[in-house]
Amino acid sequence: MDFYFGLGQLIGVHTLLGLSAYIVLLTGQVSLAQAAFFAVGAYAAAMLTVLTGWHIVPALGVGSFLGAVTACAVGFPALRVKGLMLVIATLAFGEGVRLLFFNFDYQVAKGDLKVGPLGGEGFRQIRFFPEHGWTTGEVMLFIWVFVGGVMALLWWFDRSRYGAVLRAVGEDELAAQSVGLSLTAVKVSAMTVGGAIAGLGGGLYAHYTTHIEHASFNILMATFAIAYPIVGGLRNVFGTLAAVLFVQAFLVEGLRGLGDWRNLLFGALIVLSMNLRPHGLFGRRGA
Amino acid sequence: MLDFLQTLSDGVLFGATYALIGIGFTLVFGVMHKINMAYAAASIGGAYAGLLVLKALATAPAWMVFLGAFLAGGVLGWVVYAACFHFIPLSSPLAPLMSTVGMLLLIDEVIVHLTAGMPQNYPAMFDDVMLRAGAFTLRGDLLLVFGVSLLCMIGLLALLYRTRLGLATRAVSQQAVAAQLCGIRVARVNALTFVITGLLGGVAGAMIGASVGTLSPLITMPLTVKGLIVTVIGGLGSIPGAIIAGLLVGGLENVFQLYRGVTERDLYVMLLLFAFLVFRPGGLFSRT
Amino acid sequence: MLELRAVSRYFGGVRAVDGLDFTVNQGEIVGLIGPNGSGKSTIVNLVAGLFPLTQGEIRFNQQPLEDIPVHQRLQLGIARTFQNIRLFGQLSVWQNLWVAQNSPEDRSRRGFFSRWLGGQTQVREEIAQLLEFSALGHKQSELAANLSFGEQRRLELARALAARPKLLLLDEPAAGMNAEEIGQLRQRILDLRARGITIVLIEHVMELVMGVTDRIAVLNFGQKIAEGTPAQVQNDPAVKKAYLGGA
Numbered sequence: 001m002d003f004y005f006g007l008g009q010l011i012g013v014h015t016l017l018g019l020s021a022y023i024v025l026l027t028g029q030v031s032l033a034q035a036a037f038f039a040v041g042a043y044a045a046a047m048l049t050v051l052t053g054w055h056i057v058p059a060l061g062v063g064s065f066l067g068a069v070t071a072c073a074v075g076f077p078a079l080r081v082k083g084l085m086l087v088i089a090t091l092a093f094g095e096g097v098r099l100l101f102f103n104f105d106y107q108v109a110k111g112d113l114k115v116g117p118l119g120g121e122g123f124r125q126i127r128f129f130p131e132h133g134w135t136t137g138e139v140m141l142f143i144w145v146f147v148g149g150v151m152a153l154l155w156w157f158d159r160s161r162y163g164a165v166l167r168a169v170g171e172d173e174l175a176a177q178s179v180g181l182s183l184t185a186v187k188v189s190a191m192t193v194g195g196a197i198a199g200l201g202g203g204l205y206a207h208y209t210t211h212i213e214h215a216s217f218n219i220l221m222a223t224f225a226i227a228y229p230i231v232g233g234l235r236n237v238f239g240t241l242a243a244v245l246f247v248q249a250f251l252v253e254g255l256r257g258l259g260d261w262r263n264l265l266f267g268a269l270i271v272l273s274m275n276l277r278p279h280g281l282f283g284r285r286g287a
Numbered sequence: 288m289l290d291f292l293q294t295l296s297d298g299v300l301f302g303a304t305y306a307l308i309g310i311g312f313t314l315v316f317g318v319m320h321k322i323n324m325a326y327a328a329a330s331i332g333g334a335y336a337g338l339l340v341l342k343a344l345a346t347a348p349a350w351m352v353f354l355g356a357f358l359a360g361g362v363l364g365w366v367v368y369a370a371c372f373h374f375i376p377l378s379s380p381l382a383p384l385m386s387t388v389g390m391l392l393l394i395d396e397v398i399v400h401l402t403a404g405m406p407q408n409y410p411a412m413f414d415d416v417m418l419r420a421g422a423f424t425l426r427g428d429l430l431l432v433f434g435v436s437l438l439c440m441i442g443l444l445a446l447l448y449r450t451r452l453g454l455a456t457r458a459v460s461q462q463a464v465a466a467q468l469c470g471i472r473v474a475r476v477n478a479l480t481f482v483i484t485g486l487l488g489g490v491a492g493a494m495i496g497a498s499v500g501t502l503s504p505l506i507t508m509p510l511t512v513k514g515l516i517v518t519v520i521g522g523l524g525s526i527p528g529a530i531i532a533g534l535l536v537g538g539l540e541n542v543f544q545l546y547r548g549v550t551e552r553d554l555y556v557m558l559l560l561f562a563f564l565v566f567r568p569g570g571l572f573s574r575t
Numbered sequence: 576m577l578e579l580r581a582v583s584r585y586f587g588g589v590r591a592v593d594g595l596d597f598t599v600n601q602g603e604i605v606g607l608i609g610p611n612g613s614g615k616s617t618i619v620n621l622v623a624g625l626f627p628l629t630q631g632e633i634r635f636n637q638q639p640l641e642d643i644p645v646h647q648r649l650q651l652g653i654a655r656t657f658q659n660i661r662l663f664g665q666l667s668v669w670q671n672l673w674v675a676q677n678s679p680e681d682r683s684r685r686g687f688f689s690r691w692l693g694g695q696t697q698v699r700e701e702i703a704q705l706l707e708f709s710a711l712g713h714k715q716s717e718l719a720a721n722l723s724f725g726e727q728r729r730l731e732l733a734r735a736l737a738a739r740p741k742l743l744l745l746d747e748p749a750a751g752m753n754a755e756e757i758g759q760l761r762q763r764i765l766d767l768r769a770r771g772i773t774i775v776l777i778e779h780v781m782e783l784v785m786g787v788t789d790r791i792a793v794l795n796f797g798q799k800i801a802e803g804t805p806a807q808v809q810n811d812p813a814v815k816k817a818y819l820g821g822a
Binding site for chain 3: 157164
């Protein structure tokens with residue numbers, strides 16, 4: 001049973017990762033930086049619970065906030081970079097953040113032990129959940145409360161004017177400007193919300209895996225982030241969720257059949273699904 | 288001062304490989320207005336495939352391995368085209384990009400599995416040759432890398448500017464529909480662009496292996512990032528830009544490493560990219 | 576209301592607009608005609624703010640427009656339609672109108688929260704009016720990309736109106752329309768003037784221009800070659816030679 005709870009945790013956190021890219025993709029920006037915001041949230045939340053003894057909920061709040069701030073800071077220069085260049089720029093930014101964490105040491109003595117992030121070795125002993133007696137099932141539910149909340153929020157956005165505005169900008173920036181929409185406000189706000197979601201996901205990730213390191217927040221993770229909404233389609237948030245389930249189910253099944261080769265599956269799966277359903281699992285809205 | 292010059296020159300010579308990778312990215316962008324994220328991975332894959340020559344003939348000279356890499360790169364280039372661009376409607380903005388990312392991961396994993404994750408030794412030529420001018424040294428193998436890369440660049444430019452295929456390629460890059468109306472088979476031009484860049488990539492991968500001495504799948508991601516940085520700094524779509532930017536990044540990277548060490552080196556390369564994005568987003572030779 | 580003084584816009588060696596003086600007074604319907612390449616659309620783009628001026632000045636209600644970005648010009652009351660329809664195809668008709676409600680009145684009338692995150696109920700009536708004006712009520716949930724050509728043109732116009740403009744720049748709104756549709760368009764333009772909107776109409780369809788405008792300016796090679804009432808312009812020899820067809 002624990003195995004399935006663990007899988008549930010993974011799916012929940014990956015859904016948050018995917019949703020953080022979803023809202024940014026709506027505005028037409030392909031961001032490979034979501035893993036970087038995820039990392040910021042992970043390290044921040046973990047440092048707060050481990051080094052200063054905070055409770056997880058406010059720690060997650062701070063992680064999410066810092067993810068948002070970082071994303072906002074990225075959002076402004078991102079405006080100057082169009083289309084495919086943005087992909088490259090965010091990719092480089094993500095790698096830059098990863099390298100920063102690779103060089104990041106901040107250890108504090110706790111009793112006999114030293115805890116905290118230690119450069120290449122990463123950040124171990126993020127043990128808030130075990131120390132407070134949470135079961136795997138409880139952690140999974142905790143994660144899914146947040147996933148549910150974020151999905152509800154994005155669903156609400158989609159039905160509101162903000163959601164239509166995001167999609168309008170994503171579809172035709174010139175027309176959007178001409179009807180009075182500020183591209184800066186729309187694109188940066190989407191990036192910021194995405195950063196908040198990623199930061200939240202990162203904080204949860206750090207606590208359920210109990211050990212994070214720079215290598216986890218690599219290009220592969222950045223790819224997962226955009227793969228989910230692209231494979232699932234941008235029609236609504238359920239596309240992203242479906243894609244996470246689809247991909248992870250394949251990878252889990254692949255583990256049984258192909259053992260170590262399952263990572264191969266992810267790449268192959270993406271190539272296949274893009275060939276078979278280029279507009280996503282649920283497709284586009286019309287035409 | 289001498290250290291600086293030495294480091295710079297070694298870096299610039301090695302940077303010729305970055306230039307080739309940058310050319311590969313920029314050429315595909317110029318012709319199809321898409322980024323082939325799998326390019327660097329396919330290049331390294333081609334280099335690995337070159338090693339198969341040694342499996343067939345254990346005493347094969349290094350240049351045969353390089354030739355194998357060259358050819359394998361071309362084959363892989365075509366495979367990437369077929370998997371990511373031939374069937375997917377090009378008008379769909381995200382699907383081709385995403386599928387090349389998928390290919391990048393796929394190629395990476397295939398390499399890891401086929402080599403059980405162990406780095407492979409790569410043959411070199413002229414690695415015992417050193418040209419000296421006082422205290423200044425030019426490594427023979429780096430000169431070879433530079434020379435071979437230069438030959439490839441010249442070959443490519445000759446192809447683009449002196450052959451009909453090159454003309455067709457340039458036509459497609461400017462106006463694909465009009466080119467089609469003139470009887471140019473756009474799909475074939477696209478596929479050939481991938482094959483040609485694949486050939487270049489195979490050489491680049493082989494040259495990297497030759498100068499470093501080993502090949503490891505760990506280099507595909509950093510190479511992808513560096514190649515893209517070179518492409519952006521040079522200006523998306525500009526071949527001369529990619530060449531100059533490649534040499535620049537190669538040289539500066541080595542200099543950063545000299546003064547700040549290996550762990551911080553890549554951060555400075557990123558900063559270089561961001562500086563360009565802020566001050567000159569079109570790159571050195573922007574194509575407007 | 577709108578003043579262009581010695582306005583020039585060069586694209587490299589091409590002088591799209593060359594030393595143009597042009598004025599539009601409040602409440603007028605002014606036509607802008609001329610052969611293709613004479614600079615008509617460029618003028619719309621300059622007034623809307625898509626490119627900077629090479630030379631000269633544009634003023635709207637005495638205010639120079641030079642550094643004002645595109646989306647803010649809408650706040651001042653300038654709206655435009657596009658020659659090649661640029662609707663948000665993946666959004667419904669209703670949503671196309673909804674996202675365009677960015678005028679100062681709309682902004683002050685509702686709070687930030689309700690304007691962005693509120694539901695559709697509050698603006699229902701206003702959008703219903705726009706839909707009625709352009710006879711698109713029955714298609715309100717349809718995706719804009721699925722509309723017929725004539726319907727798309729009407730939606731473009733309605734979307735420009737959603738911004739409550741004071742000045743409306745129409746860029747070849749009748750292109751591709753049949754006679755009946757042109758008649759309806761003519762009526763709509765007159766209705767808009769009755770509501771107090773000043774209109775600049777760029778067109779090739781002469782029956783529309785001659786029939787609905789108070790005044791016409793004729794361009795050729797980026798310069799104004801004639802100006803006057805429809806009757807005056809029709810009989811001007813320079814205009815006939817350049818555009819309407821010689822004797």
